[in-house]
Amino acid sequence: MSNLELSILGQDDAVVCCSPMVREPLDEAAAVDLARMFKALSDPVRLRLLSLIASHEGGEACVCDLTSPFDVSQPTISHHLKVLREAGLVGSERRGTWVYYWVLPAALARLSALLEAPVGAALDAQAVAVPARAGGLT
Amino acid sequence: MSNLELSILGQDDAVVCCSPMVREPLDEAAAVDLARMFKALSDPVRLRLLSLIASHEGGEACVCDLTSPFDVSQPTISHHLKVLREAGLVGSERRGTWVYYWVLPAALARLSALLEAPVGAALDAQAVAVPARAGGLT
DNA sequence: GTATTGCATCGACAGCTGTCGATACAGCTG
């Protein structure tokens, strides 16, 4: 990974943020970047981990809180947490004996905004699931 | 998969919808279900396909429009479209010679809502990325 | 009918992913 995390975390340029993909096609670089984040969300254990962390008191949880709810081994949980961290979705820090994880809301917000459909246009498109205007496509 | 798609599409029960995972931990069933959708978004080609479809005139696009922008073969595009379809993210229909795909906004909205952080609470949590309350942890 | 075009499916294969047990490391306790 090296400094890959930084490039992910430091993403404040508006290239991707706040421009739902419904508006204009994603360029390849943005797609690669976003796909990496979605891939981190593509596992049930990681999704539950994320929600456990996010919903935990204080917005953070130590690994000791995150291992028992699952049927998988501790190394596996540690692996999944690493994936979430390298995707820029969570932050972590050791405090004494325990390591704490917390969600990085900006990352979730970025993904959420991307998927956020401009309700007007998009819903119209679905309402006419079989658009009558097929004529314009020939 | 068989009729698995239906169970995804027919999801109007409020179990998952509109309850961001920040509020309460996801149960395993919901996590498995959502992970399947995120997995469909976890590939750069599929993300770009989705945005090409969504941003295309009329909210739909035929496969002929979707093959040329990529460096991968036509069977590969077809495969990715199948993944998106089976994840319940897009719909498709053959009309004459061409097959058209369109985005299912409800599915995107569901994922978007899930990731939508209750800005107040979550941002607080990040603001204190190194919480001052570490004292309670020793 | 045959030929052609658009798209899907098949079979194969390299590479990635999730999982485990074993082990190493960090920090507390005595």
Add this chain to the structure above:
DNA sequence: CAGCTGTATCGACAGCTGTCGATGCAATAC
């Protein structure tokens, strides 16, 4: 110091994923 507990890393391995060329099927054109 030694011992213990909480996490991370390592190495291995089965299974999944993305990709391809070849092929099949559907609809139009001739």
